[in-house]
Amino acid sequence: MRLCGSTLSLTILSLVFCGRLACCLSPLDLKLAGITGEKLNAQFEALAALSDTPRPSVTRLVFSDWDVKARRLIKDLMRDAQLKVREDIMGNIFARWEGAEKAAVMSGSHSDSIVLGGAYDGDLGVVGAIAAIKALRVEGFKPQKSIEAVMFTTEEASRFNVPCLGSQGMTGYLNDHTLDNFKDENGSTFREAAARIGYRSSSNQELLRKAKVDPAAVAAFVELHIEQGPLLEKEGIDIGIVEAILAPSLLTLDFSGSGGHGGGMPMSHRNDPCLAASELALKAEQAAFSTKAFDTVVTTGIWKQEPNIFNAIPRNVHLEIDVRDTEGDRRDGVIQQIFEAAEEIAANRKCNLTKEIRYAYPIAKSNPTVLGAIQQSADKLGLSSKKLISRPYHDAAFMAQIAPTAMIFTPCKRGLSHHPEEEISLKHMVDGVKTLAYTIAQLAGSAAPSQAKSEL
Amino acid sequence: MRLCGSTLSLTILSLVFCGRLACCLSPLDLKLAGITGEKLNAQFEALAALSDTPRPSVTRLVFSDWDVKARRLIKDLMRDAQLKVREDIMGNIFARWEGAEKAAVMSGSHSDSIVLGGAYDGDLGVVGAIAAIKALRVEGFKPQKSIEAVMFTTEEASRFNVPCLGSQGMTGYLNDHTLDNFKDENGSTFREAAARIGYRSSSNQELLRKAKVDPAAVAAFVELHIEQGPLLEKEGIDIGIVEAILAPSLLTLDFSGSGGHGGGMPMSHRNDPCLAASELALKAEQAAFSTKAFDTVVTTGIWKQEPNIFNAIPRNVHLEIDVRDTEGDRRDGVIQQIFEAAEEIAANRKCNLTKEIRYAYPIAKSNPTVLGAIQQSADKLGLSSKKLISRPYHDAAFMAQIAPTAMIFTPCKRGLSHHPEEEISLKHMVDGVKTLAYTIAQLAGSAAPSQAKSEL
Known part of the structure; x- marks a missing residue:
């Protein structure tokens, strides 16, 4: 700087x-x-x-x-x-x-x-x-x-x-x-x-x-x-x-799956992006705590689920996760943890994943x-x-x-x-x-x- | 019937x-x-x-x-x-x-x-x-x-x-x-x-x-x-x-918390309803699998997060969870599991919780x-x-x-x-x-x- x-x-x-x-x-x-x-x-x-x-x-x-x-x-x-x-x-x-x-x-x-x-x-x-x-x-x-x-x-x-x-x-x-x-x-x-x-x-x-x-x-x-x-x-x-x-830095992530009827599709056939996103939100919280630094903060502020009706399995969940820290390297480590967790979750749940760092300022x-x-x-x-x-x-x-x-x-x-x-x-x-x-x-x-x- | x-x-x-x-x-x-x-x-x-x-x-x-x-x-x-x-x-x-x-x-x-x-x-x-x-x-x-x-x-x-x-x-x-x-x-x-x-x-x-x-x-x-x-x-x-x-049966649940600025509020001071809702969505999935019955299905179809902006901790997450089964008693047992999990999660995360069965037909x-x-x-x-x-x-x-x-x-x-x-x-x-x-x-x-x- x-x-x-x-x-x-x-x-x-x-x-x-x-x-x-x-x-x-x-x-x-x-x-x-x-x-x-x-x-x-x-x-x-x-x-x-x-x-x-x-x-x-x-x-x-x-x-x-x-x-x-x-x-x-x-x-x-x-x-x-x-x-x-x-x-x-x-x-x-x-x-x-x-x-x-x-x-x-x-x-x-x-x-x-x-x-x-x-x-x-x-x-x-x-x-x-x-x-x-x-x-x-x-x-x-x-x-x-x-x-x-x-x-x-x-x-x-x-x-x-x-x-x-x-x-x-x-x-x-x-x-x-x-x-x-x-x-x-x-x-x-x-x-x-x-x-x-x-x-x-x-x-x-x-x-x-x-x-x-x-x-x-x-x-x-x-x-x-x-x-x-x-x-x-x-x-x-x-x-x-x-x-x-x-x-600030801001991550955007989209999990997507096949969707289908919430009543019709058996649990074992699903690749539900709401559940993938739920796992990720909790992993993102863990990533914040993992630094043991008071100044690391992570917020899953935006959650947009589609089609967002009660009897359809979600087809897409769009998350925006805000990550901040007093140390640039530490912040970048948290971003890395979140992205790795997202990859693993998407693979386990057979969801598609797109992710990007929208911005990360000094x-x-x-x-x-x-x-x-x-x-x-x-x-x-x-x-x-x-x-x-x-x-x-x-x-x-x-x-x-x-x-x-x-x-x-x-x-x-x-x-x-x-x-x-x-x-x-x-x-x-x-x-x-x-x-x-x-x-x-x-x-x-x-x-x-x-x-x-x-x-x- | x-x-x-x-x-x-x-x-x-x-x-x-x-x-x-x-x-x-x-x-x-x-x-x-x-x-x-x-x-x-x-x-x-x-x-x-x-x-x-x-x-x-x-x-x-x-x-x-x-x-x-x-x-x-x-x-x-x-x-x-x-x-x-x-x-x-x-x-x-x-x-x-x-x-x-x-x-x-x-x-x-x-x-x-x-x-x-x-x-x-x-x-x-x-x-x-x-x-x-x-x-x-x-x-x-x-x-x-x-x-x-x-x-x-x-x-x-x-x-x-x-x-x-x-x-x-x-x-x-x-x-x-x-x-x-x-x-x-x-x-x-x-x-x-x-x-x-x-x-x-x-x-x-x-x-x-x-x-x-x-x-x-x-x-x-x-x-x-x-x-x-x-x-x-x-x-x-x-x-x-x-x-x-x-x-069908349909449950509605609202977790709410104090909100606050996503950058400003330390992690340890938060009572974030997005994280409570994430835990519940995963518990609801577990409740469906817990019956070991092919016909038990649970879907967190609706997720409405407020204010849903990237730099504010959510203040409210509204969920609608669809629960169906071939056996009425088994379905009601799943509903019970989901509601008990919601109470426990809300207590742990110091969130407020309201919940209801919107309908449950025979x-x-x-x-x-x-x-x-x-x-x-x-x-x-x-x-x-x-x-x-x-x-x-x-x-x-x-x-x-x-x-x-x-x-x-x-x-x-x-x-x-x-x-x-x-x-x-x-x-x-x-x-x-x-x-x-x-x-x-x-x-x-x-x-x-x-x-x-x-x-x-």
């Missing part, structure tokens, strides 16, 4: 922050009074109402009518924070605060959701970044580096079956294969669906060229997100400081300077914090490949996410956004009249 | 058949020249074209636009055979040939299909009965008893999740609970959907009263059907003579006189035949509760049914329909000028 940016130590960064003059606001002296639970909550509720399904669930697939409305709302919030809004060819939305330097500290997340998801996965990092930047502006902070809020297009894979299309485009990970082969359930490609709401590109090449950002323009990237796991809540920790993000490691800024911010706020790993992927996983990056996690109730009952307390909302505001301010550095600069 | 009708022995039946005079046609002297593979095949293809999905599959749910068209085609075939058509309040269609006696020998099947089914399950018995009766008429056969072809409404459970609604209504097995609680995917009850295409009833009571037939009006019932299993083809047998029909045993008539018909045609059990259910399973009943099976290719590749050779088509024609003629008996009668 390539990490760009400076290796400036935290010591130097601290010295810089102490170099302020009385007449100007140094990052950690800001009050951040504009960040309140009531205001934030009203914005989350306004976004959550833009959904195909009723509250508490949120269903907002990319480029749907609700997504278009959410984009409008987000741009309004950006303009309300006096930021200059622009959109790229993929619908990624940027809101800029010009600093003394061109290179920007960026912060943001996504606002699309899964089907029947919750109100905070993604939205916290979008609304939070805008609110954090607005609070800095309102208090008269003058950034040395530029600052940008960003909303990434379709982090969720719910429509096009591939995650993080916007951030993949920005960081050069997107390619022809993905643009041509991943389609929504109506057979539309990303480019076709994007064009329908005004993000037009004449070719894959144009899209890929125009979406890509210059790494030199990104001084740092920070993403605020709910944890999507139970650890912070269980331990009573306020802030998670994310040291690494497990980029691990992302956080940048020490960004991690340090988050730590100092949490400390300043008197919040308990803990270094941890993100097993869910995020746009930050791709941003980390081109810029110094880290993430801030807040606890979420019962660790639930991708779930209508996804929830976060007002206190944790405010803690997260304030930590983000201090982090952005430190990374951007305070400008005139002090000579103090932060550098990355 | 109650069996009505006579116990007249085959010996007496044979004597009756020998009592013919030279001037009239005795059943087994008929030539049946009108029954040809070409004509039958053209009728099956015409019906198969009335489908929501392209050939070779057939998808024709009850009361769909295609079902309405199929009903029209079937009534045309009935009128073409000079039969008098009537329909009952549920849409069961009858075509009558008046004999010397009122009580009728009935034969028929259904013409609705499952989603992505084949062209012969049901249609063979409808088209076959009409063709058989037409052949008898064309040759100048004069029946003592009346003869009726019948098309039952919705033998398949594909729309209302419960099988044989038409024949249940005719035989008094239908009730308020079924009419009120089994709905299609749009929430329509059977009565609401029936009314939309003209089969109107003002109340459940009216429907139940008017649909029920007088058992005394049904002298016998014979149903021609493809085997839906591989045994006849494997042994090279032309005709299956069905001694008993396993009526076994149907065939009537010896009807079986004998089929046997003589096959013998007369020089066809090899074999007594067997039907594990699939049929409308005959309900008709057997009110009238002397048996079924005729023809081989189907590779035993496939409920499958687009369901197929039957022209020879087996003709063999089946001719066997049916002789059987109907023998059961109805030849009328004037002989005094010979068959009685049941």
